[in-house]
Each structure stands twice: as structure tokens, then as C-alpha cells.
Amino acid sequence: MKKRIVLLPGDGVGQEVVQSAREVLDAIAEQFDHEFSYQACDIGGAAVDCSGTPFPAETEDACHQADAILLGAVGGPKWDQNPSHLRPEKGLLQLRKSLGLFANLRPIKGFSQLLHASPLKEEVVGGSDLLIVRELTGGLYFGTPSEISKDRESVVDTLAYQRMEIERIVEKAFQSARLRRKHLTSVDKANVLESSKLWREVVEEKKAEYPDVTVEHQLVDSAAMKLITNPTQFDVIVTENMFGDILSDEASVLTGSLGMLPSASVRTDGVGLYEPVHGSAPDIAGKGVANPIAMILSTAMMLRHSFQMDEEACAVEEAVQEVLNFGYHTADLHIKGGEQVNTKEMTRHVVEGISSRNVSESIMSCYA
């Protein structure tokens, strides 16, 4: 199969982990006889430096024509003082909005080898397997007005949602729950926010269409606590943009590292954007030590969701599983008796796992 993939490395460790994704895709193409063509484009701080904007028109055009997009991360201290329209993060928000990618799927499933890599007790973390369905193109990150007064004495951000925006993400979450353990937790702040009251109302209306799915509502503050004290109570969590952003970084603790969490940003049909949950990690950028697994698992999500390449996605996930079985891990993790490796070595081990695989092997496990 022929596929056009746009690569958006962005900034910091984004550059390093997108290179890993490309090597993994090359191995998949060779093993399964596909033809992947790549177009690398600028976004974020790199684009501000080259073109004076975090989301150049050429990048936007390329993304609209692609079969799928892989993004590393954007941002870093170099651009922290930029005015808001020249912030790298703005480029990513514009990309998501331009493509209408309203649903961000963030699976959180720990690997058994990494149970003790979490600071939480093994008996708490064990068996946790959840999916955060985060609304991605509305809420506080997109509301207007969003401005600071000239005298810098007052500031406003706006949390706005249209009913339609809530309905479509809630539907996506119900559909996802149907394919999993059929339990949906809607997380909001309905004791205070009008947007959350409408959110809760929409969930209540929609649940009649999904009688096989059990539904509960939780307030975001206590949900944040339960996520790390009793994570196995969750199957699918649906929530608005900023709550989902924060809860998913928190949930990464269950897996041992933020460097383990993949994501897919999708709409009802069409192109998808696949991006790790983590950011540009300026504290380790350029050192070659970043964990590439979040990006590699995002690549597996791309194969499955955008290209319907289930076996190929499983091959990537199984190779990651195998590498961890051998005890290889990057510096953000620890495996008892294992060996610490850098980004390139980790990637090479995953690539070797894919290349040495017998294509007729049965599918052992699928990550998401």
C-alpha cells in the first residue's frame, strides 16, 4: 500500500523521536511490502525561526494533503517570551483546529515489566488500562477573548463550548467505550462551571443511545485523586480540553513515564495526527536520551486508525513489548536487572524486533 506521511518533528526531543518513528516505519514498509513517502515540514519554534510563524501555510497545505501526520513536540525556553501569536504551542493548536481534529485519544496501559517503575504501589497500578478521550479543538485553549490588558493589570481567558462540540466528543467516547469494557466516566466541574453543566446534560441525553454502556460523572478534582489511588475503576474517561490535558500527564505516572504515552488526534473521518502526549522536554533535548516509545506507539496508532493496518500496528507494539522483556529501557525508566540504553539504541532494538519477526506469527497482543 502507498501512503503519504507528513513528519512534523517540531522542537526539542520532537526532532529525536520523529526520527525513531521514521526508522520504525521503514522497517514496517520493508517487512510488509508497503511504500511510505515522507514529507518533513516545520512547525512550532523551528517554524518561527525559519518562516516567522509557528504554522506556515506550506505546512498546513501539506497536512491537508497527507494520508496521516506524525508530530514530535513543540516549544521550549527559546520562545517562552514570544508574543502569543509567535508561541510554538500556537502552531500546534492551529494545526489541530485547521484539520478539525476534535478528538484526542490517549490510551494509558502499563507494561507489566514497568510496574515497579511507577512511584505508585504495584498493587494500585497493576491492571490499570484506560483511555482518555479529550476534546481537542474547544475550551480554554481556543476561547475568545483571551488577552491581557495593556497595563498588565487584568487578564481574561474564555472557556466556551457549543452543544455540537460536546455532542460529537461524547459520541466518540461512547463508541470507544463500546469497544472496550463499556464503562464511561465523564469528568467535569459541574458544581461550578456552566460549560460543565451543559457537558453533563449532553452526556445524560446521549446515554439513552448506548444502553450497554454504564455511565458515571465525576468532578475533576476528585477524579484526579482517584486516577492515582484507584485507577482500575476507569475504562474510558471523556473530558474537556484542559482537564484532559492535565489528567493524561498525571495518568502517565501509572505507566512509569510520560515518555510512554501515545496519542491520536482524529475527527470523524479523514486524516489523523499522531503525537506523543509529552512535550519538547527541554531538560533532556539534544542529549540523545529521550524515550522514543510514546512516539513509536503513536506510530502504531497511525497504522491502525488511519491505514487500517492492524497487523502492522501489532508488529510495532509487540516489538516494544519484546524490547522491554529483554530489559532495555531509557533513562526515564528502570527495569530490574535491565540495561539502560539511549534513544538510538532503543529505536534500533524495536526495529530489529520488527525485522526479525515472522510475518505469519499470530498476533499476541495489541496495545490500543
Ligand SMILES: NC(=O)C1=CN([C@@H]2O[C@H](COP(=O)(O)OP(=O)(O)OC[C@H]3O[C@@H](n4cnc5c(N)ncnc54)[C@H](O)[C@@H]3O)[C@@H](O)[C@H]2O)C=CC1
Ligand atoms: N504536544 C506538544 O508539543 C507539547 C508541548 N509542550 C511544550 O514543551 C515544553 C516543555 O514542557 P514541559 O512542561 O517541560 O513538559 P514535557 O512533557 O516536555 O516534559 C516534562 C518532563 O517529562 C520528561 N519527558 C518528556 N518526554 C520525555 C521522553 N520522551 N523521554 C523521557 N523523558 C521525557 C521531561 O524530560 C520533563 O522532565 C513547553 O514549551 C511546553 O509548552 C508541552 C506538552 C505538549
Ligand SMILES: CC(C)CC(=O)C(=O)O
Ligand atoms: C499546546 C498544548 C496544549 C500541548 C499539550 O500540552 C497537549 O496537547 O498535551
Ligand SMILES: [Mg+2]
Ligand atoms: Mg499536555
